Amino acid sequence: xxxxxxxxxxxxxxxxxxxxxxxxxxxxxxxxxxxxxxxxxxxxxxxxxxxxxxxxxxxxxxxxxxxxxxxxxxxxxxxxxxxxxxxxxxxxxxxxxxxxxxxxxxxxxxxxxxxxxxxxxxxxxxxxxxxxxxxxxxxxxxxxxxxxxxxxxxxxxxxxxxxxxxxxxxxxxxxxxxxxxxxxxxxxxxxxxxxxxxxxxxxxxxxxxxxxxxxxxxxxxxxxxxxxxxxxxxxxxxxxxxxxxxxxxxxxxxxxxxxxxxxxxxxxxxxxxxxxxxxxxxxxxxxxxxxxxxxxxxxxxxxxxxxxxxxxxxxxxxxxxxxxxxxxxxxxxxxxxxxxxxxxxxxxxxxxxxxxxxxxxxxxxxxxxxxxxxxxxxxxxxxxxxxxxxxxxxxxxxxxxxxxxxxxxxxxxxxxxxxxxxxxxxxxxxxxxxxxxxxxxxxxxxxxxxxxxxxxxxxxxxxxxxxxxxxxxxxxxxxxxxxxxxxxxxxxxxxxxxx
Amino acid sequence: xxxxxxxxxxxxxxxxxxxxxxxxxxxxxxxxxxxxxxxxxxxxxxxxxxxxxxxxxxxxxxxxxxxxxxxxxxxxxxxxxxxxxxxxxxxxxxxxxxxxxxxxxxxxxxxxxxxxxxxxxxxxxxxxxxxxxxxxxxxxxxxxxxxxxxxxxxxxxxxxxxxxxxxxxxxx
Numbered sequence: 001x002x003x004x005x006x007x008x009x010x011x012x013x014x015x016x017x018x019x020x021x022x023x024x025x026x027x028x029x030x031x032x033x034x035x036x037x038x039x040x041x042x043x044x045x046x047x048x049x050x051x052x053x054x055x056x057x058x059x060x061x062x063x064x065x066x067x068x069x070x071x072x073x074x075x076x077x078x079x080x081x082x083x084x085x086x087x088x089x090x091x092x093x094x095x096x097x098x099x100x101x102x103x104x105x106x107x108x109x110x111x112x113x114x115x116x117x118x119x120x121x122x123x124x125x126x127x128x129x130x131x132x133x134x135x136x137x138x139x140x141x142x143x144x145x146x147x148x149x150x151x152x153x154x155x156x157x158x159x160x161x162x163x164x165x166x167x168x169x170x171x172x173x174x175x176x177x178x179x180x181x182x183x184x185x186x187x188x189x190x191x192x193x194x195x196x197x198x199x200x201x202x203x204x205x206x207x208x209x210x211x212x213x214x215x216x217x218x219x220x221x222x223x224x225x226x227x228x229x230x231x232x233x234x235x236x237x238x239x240x241x242x243x244x245x246x247x248x249x250x251x252x253x254x255x256x257x258x259x260x261x262x263x264x265x266x267x268x269x270x271x272x273x274x275x276x277x278x279x280x281x282x283x284x285x286x287x288x289x290x291x292x293x294x295x296x297x298x299x300x301x302x303x304x305x306x307x308x309x310x311x312x313x314x315x316x317x318x319x320x321x322x323x324x325x326x327x328x329x330x331x332x333x334x335x336x337x338x339x340x341x342x343x344x345x346x347x348x349x350x351x352x353x354x355x356x357x358x359x360x361x362x363x364x365x366x367x368x369x370x371x372x373x374x375x376x377x378x379x380x381x382x383x384x385x386x387x388x389x390x391x392x393x394x395x396x397x398x399x400x401x402x403x404x405x406x407x408x409x410x411x412x413x414x415x416x417x418x419x420x421x422x423x424x425x426x427x428x429x430x431x432x433x434x435x436x437x438x439x440x441x442x443x444x445x446x447x448x449x450x451x452x453x454x455x456x457x458x459x460x461x462x463x464x465x466x467x468x469x470x471x472x473x474x475x476x477x478x479x480x481x482x483x484x485x486x487x488x489x490x491x492x493x494x495x496x497x498x499x
Numbered sequence: 500x501x502x503x504x505x506x507x508x509x510x511x512x513x514x515x516x517x518x519x520x521x522x523x524x525x526x527x528x529x530x531x532x533x534x535x536x537x538x539x540x541x542x543x544x545x546x547x548x549x550x551x552x553x554x555x556x557x558x559x560x561x562x563x564x565x566x567x568x569x570x571x572x573x574x575x576x577x578x579x580x581x582x583x584x585x586x587x588x589x590x591x592x593x594x595x596x597x598x599x600x601x602x603x604x605x606x607x608x609x610x611x612x613x614x615x616x617x618x619x620x621x622x623x624x625x626x627x628x629x630x631x632x633x634x635x636x637x638x639x640x641x642x643x644x645x646x647x648x649x650x651x652x653x654x655x656x657x658x659x660x661x662x663x664x665x666x667x668x669x670x671x
Binding site: 265 | 631634640
């Protein structure tokens with residue numbers, strides 16, 4: 001035996017070394033659930049390499065900063081001017097986007113939709129990489145001492161970068177999204193198709209698990225879906241660069257990552273993500289989606305009110321039943337100060353939507369249609385006009401001439417002062433929201449010459465907003481207090497809530 | 500130290516000083532980890548592998564070659580997120596084979612270095628893939644075009660790199 005080993009000494013050593021490594025691999029594979037088994041050698045290697053990397057990065061940045069901040073200032077003024085112009089453009093865009101964001105928040109609130117918010121991030125410097133194409137990962141200069149933990153998302157301002165894989169004292173290993181073993185749940189922005197983002201052998205980013213029969217256009221944005229429980233939903237992952245039929249009935253989708261994965265210098269580690277719904281206080285607009293829905297659902301008014309002088313008028317002619325009556329209310333609709341509803345109630349369902357839109361229209365008009373200039377037909381009125389062309393033909397009839405069909409809109413008592421005055425409106429503007437030049441009572445209703453039905457003035461003082469009522473008839477929300485709002489783009493309730 | 504002969508020329512055995520034997524592999528590992536951040540194309544290179552091949556061929560000792568490959572490979576493994584041993588096994592075998600080849604033939608000229616490095620690079624990648632797929636169940640893909648291009652690039656770099664490292668050799 002000894003003779004054999006001595007004769008084949010080199011081969012024996014080779015086999016022994018290989019066997020030892022294979023054994024080590026087997027142990028690691030067996031304990032794959034616990035990543036600490038090989039930590040010691042990794043710590044040694046990382047501790048040996050990263051100080052040099054940190055020193056080099058620091059030297060490079062110091063030199064670069066000294067050069068760029070104190071010496072090389074050519075073109076800075078022109079760049080500053082361009083940036084200011086860009087800021088102005090972006091401010092305008094921000095205004096537009098904030099409107100959309102507010103609408104989204106309202107709808108999220110309506111759906112009790114929980115969203116993951118990035119509440120805390122940690123800036124980190126990229127100091128090194130694994131140096132292997134088989135393992136596309138980077139090292140950052142923040143570790144457990146700084147609060148970094150495994151499986152935290154790493155992003156940049158442009159998009160997602162990867163996730164924290166291993167954490168050491170002052171450094172962390174981040175697995176990039178273009179590594180073959182990575183996986184990120186993504187969703188295509190327009191087509192809403194969901195897939196899995198991962199890296200290819202050549203370092204490209206691909207999206208898998210989208211069937212061949214789906215249509216994906218190059219250039220479409222790809223966002224995180226949140227399904228991986230690491231990346232919050234909605235972060236930019238990249239854009240579709242190339243689409244081709246792939247194997248196994250799935251599309252081969254190549255992605256241009258949003259973040260420059262090959263030139264990372266600084267990244268953000270998402271150290272805290274919160275699950276929460278947008279609170280009403282976050283909804284800046286006085287009109288909330290839930291209020292819009294409330295107006296459309298049948299409900300009982302908070303308290304019966306005395307029939308005012310306009311009460312009979314509000315009920316219209318005897319054979320024109322109000323929506324409340326049709327809805328089963330044995331009593332005449334309490335009119336009076338809060339009678340935007342009878343107008344609503346007399347409408348056909350489509351008109352009811354209009355009337356609901358009218359109510360909301362008042363609310364929105366209070367914020368949208370400031371001043372005396374009637375808004376061109378809002379989508380809600382346009383909708384009602386489509387639903388009931390006769391209304392469009394007869395502005396004076398408006399919503400009051402509808403057949404006594406059940407109206408589904410809810411009513412909410414309104415304060416008398418909410419409807420201030422009547423202003424003339426153009427005939428084109430009278431589809432569902434009828435205006436009348438004649439003075440009206442403080443109820444906002446007036447008998448029309450033709451039918452005696454109540455006609456609602458659509459003009460509401462902009463600063464007045466109705467108190468929203470919860471579906472259960474609870475106390476109105478404080479966010480709906482009268483406010484002076486700047487004109488906002490009109491949003492049709494009918495479109496926001498088609499139901 | 501014995502001087503080995505081939506059928507045609509005399510082949511000399513070299514050794515390296517301790518600082519060279521330590522710092523050259525570490526420098527290769529450091530550059531491999533740092534430079535790709537600034538020059539992404541640098542990731543195509545495998546400097547630690549080139550160092551293993553160079554030391555193995557120059558020393559012409561199989562044991563020395565495989566041990567050099569094992570140590571450098573394990574250090575390289577420790578910088579990745581995969582299990583430790585994948586590069587270790589690959590570079591151990593490459594180190595052994597390179598030193599065995601160095602014993603048999605003259606690998607001092609440019610052409611032999613170019614072809615030898617390209618060959619060993621492909622061998623290294625194949626071994627890595629086989630071990631990664633067979634033992635660790637890593638879902639790694641193979642791209643022939645990518646690997647061949649990488650092999651040629653590494654071989655080209657090796658020619659110049661070996662010429663520079665030749666200055667550190669000491670005749671045994």
